Amino acid sequence: MPERLRLAADDGAMLSDHADVARAALSVRGMTVSYGEKPALFSVDATFPVGAMSAIIGPNGAGKSTFLKAALGLVPMVSGEVQFFGQSLAQARARIAYVPQRASVDWDFPTTVIDVVLMGRYRSLGLLRRIGRAEMALAQEALARVGMEGFANRQIGQLSGGQQQRVFLARALAQQADLYLLDEPFAGVDAATERAIIAVLKDLNAAGKSVIAVHHDLSTVVDYFDHVFMVNVRAMAQGPVASAFTTTALSQTYGGRLGAGQLDQLHPAGS
């Protein structure tokens, strides 16, 4: 317990540097979220650098998705401060794209693939402005980037899980944001989709965009990401994957849930 507290305090001290907050794509201080009596997140401090590929990892029920949702204002915070690129959520909204969990919507909804991608343009389209050629081309291009160009007029319920996930990613691409927040983008998708998604994310990253993804597969953290945030109700550890993704931090975050054998296979830093 004292060990965890020390880690959180270290990060808190780092966060107090103002220049650092302004450089952060997302910076969170003292975030506490509660569903009923028990806190889902308690006094979490976290910083995600601009231009990084960041993973949020932690055991089931640790508050990974809740962290993203609270940062985006989808669930209320008991307390805490959130800044995107040094600005408030309202100021930075146009720079943020969000990919919710695939299972959070009803895929039987009467709409088509291209229609869902165009929803990424609703913020700039407003209520009544017609969808022009440029908007349509943008949506088509986003679909092509995730390898779904042939599916524009399909009903979304006819897609496989992996295809649905790609459509959600295409919608986020159509938002033309600087920061992409993804909630378990690889959950329940086929290997080809996982490769396609990580290729798109790495392209975004190469173009200077920031990516933050809730991730559950520890074996791919080193390959996919360069920054990691470990959470289990409290912030457990964070920093570059090369230095922060350690066996010690993992066993603290996951408690007894990871066996020694599993930890060895992950090749985390310093092991």
Place this chain on the structure above:
Amino acid sequence: MGAEFVQFSLTPMLIGVLAAIACALPGNFLILRRQALIGDAISHVVLPGIVVAFLVTGTVATMPMLIGAGGAALVAVVLIEAIRRLGRIEPGAAMGVVFTALFAGGVLLLEQSDTSRVHLDVDHALMGNLETLIWLRASGWASVIDPVALAHLPPELPRIAIVAALMAALTVIFWRPLKLATFDEGFARAIGLPVSAIGLALVIAAAVAAVAAFDAVGSIIVIAMFICPPATARLMTDRLATQVWLSLAVAAVSAILGYVLAGYGPIWLGFDSSVSAAGMIATISGVMLAIACLWGRARGRVTPVA
């Protein structure tokens, strides 16, 4: 289709069609949000609203009754939303709690008041009085452009026409937010849409449509039109816009066919009296839903309506 049709059938048919359309429009979004029973809820809470309006004003005139019904519907809508959010329970359960409690309260109030006069209006609230909404001043199709005759249209017609037009305008203007907030609430919130306000506005619009329609055609049609035409259309297409257009067609056909069959059907069958138009319109919409269920374009699965 001469003078007699214009006098006795045109206005009730138009009122039936407009009432059906006014309810079917918000109904399309309510069924996708599994909130279709809100029509049922509103129709029930109209009772205490009417009784309170009667107790306060001492009359059964239309305006106090409408205001009472509208007030009760708004109270119910706010209560349902509050219980759903604070209690974190599904909307169906919240509606069940609210409309049962308010309806029971209405029955108690009714018992304590001068029931002989109010009772008539409770009947009216259920069945409406579509057959009596005739246009006696009309002398033929020429009356449609005759200002004197038009001034004597049943007041229910312009009232429901305004509400139907309002529902159509709201649907067009708020199409994108309604669609997005219904499909993907999380994403809608993330791009800054006021999702809670949209949900509340939708049920308030539904309450306005329900109260305006119940006055003219009774709650049986209201309950049926919130669910049957949108659900029928839902089974026939995979596009939201097509679904809304189809639901309007189903609503209009139900209203016209139901009205004609109620008036003439029993006579064709050899009986000497007609049956309730409201009941027949609701029945026809149910039959159309059943047909769509059995023979509609094959879809993955039916979205539950509540």
